[in-house]
Amino acid sequence: MRNTPLSDLEVAELLADAARAAILPHFRQAGLETESKLEAGFDPVTVADRAAEEVMRDLLSTHRPADGIWGEEFGQSAGKSGRTWVLDPIDGTRGFISGTPTWGVLIALTEGAGPVLGVIDQPYIGERFVGMAGMAHATGPAGKMPLRTRPTRSLDQAILFTTFPEVGTAEEGAAFRAVSDRVKLTRYGMDCYAYALLAAGQVDLVIEAGLNAYDIQAPIAVIEAAGGVVTDWRGGPAHHGGRVLAAANADIQASALEILRRF
Template sequence: MSRYTDDLVLARQLADAADEITVARFRARDLAVRSKPDRTPVTDADTAVEDAIRARLGNARPADAVAGEERGGAARDTGRVWVLDPIDGTKNFLRGLPVWATLIALVADGEPVVGVISAPLLGRRWWAAAGAGAWLADAAGEHRLTVSGVSELADAYLSTTDLGSWVEHHSRESYLTLADACWENRAFGDFWSHCLVAEGAMDLAVEAVVNPWDVAAVRVLVTEAGGRFSDLDGNPGIGGGSALSTNGLLHEAALRLLRHGRTPTAPRAT
């Protein structure tokens, strides 16, 4: 049990509502798409999901703040804030690829304490709450998650999102140094890389650029599964602009390699 059990129940209900919207709009011929100022796409499904969740939170948790990718707000360091990414993987969503999810997190005094990640086209939902462990529901049922026990990079599986993001936001060379040190590397991308770390299927997931709504739910999932989360400087918060999830055993070794060759003035997403 967790002191946030009721909030987790609510978050899972919010994810149910989000899934109804996203599944109905997936591959819709009339899907409306526009570009945001940073040139990332947003669809009518993104805004519809965030608006629906905000409306339900307004009724269920009127005293709580809300921060979301599409409608704004900040994941502040005091009080309770629900942090939303209505569709993580919008580029996949609009291209008809099934790898996308709704991310819902509750952040209390700057610390993510509840996280739900729902990927309906993958048939998978992950959730966690502080002190209650991390869980996955899929076609095989519900499973409590535990990170892997791999202790050497030479035996590790690594995943990232996009190699091009490393050129712009961190250092392509530092990522390739880490990839070369690992046994295998993949690009499952976005939320899924981090969820696979929580499952123990991957050992490290790393992203050169993220926003708080990309990683708030991820952080509580990975840490409740026994892993470790930080930005690429080793800071454990969700506002550092980058992300590294590991099984914990590999974290420091990965940070050392990622710091090698980094461009000090690399830009971050806004």
């Protein structure tokens, strides 16, 4: 029997495993009930979202009872340690209910100025992207491999992602399109999986607006550990959400910021 407590990374992996088990029985199943959190518009939530967050909260109450929790579905629970676990049980519920494997479980541990550990987990594919100081790797069908963002590239050679074509407000959409007009390729609709691809060295930029803290804190930790940069559209901290720019390196970030700052 193990007498030593689990490390933070082990706790994060345990949460991700439990969330997988709670979610997968509902994915691509007929009759999945979906509710909208909005009276006007569509912001879906399912039983899988709630079940995954509940099981992660239960595990944290056992393994990290002094830590706070901030989850998308059940809000904030204060802790005593000064540390908070930030949970998005299904980032990309629209993709989830559509059957696309672009959604993911987001788990972050934040201390002080921002996240220090992050997990982006895609249960259906079986891929997990993990990042913390001194370590960034992915596990999946191809085994375990290190994560490293792409080297410096000019903006006209970059691949850019966002989730929604309109991005946000009309002004935010115009700012995004100004960057999009300069890159080699723009793609849409990947939710948190786009950030995982950036950390894995497959794409160069992700630009979004209107994010919450639980949407971005895990991607920040993973991308920064892999050598990338995540800021707001003015180059400041992004861990509270809002307008977010994730970049493979500081040079391509600077090129995108030069355009975004005009709006």
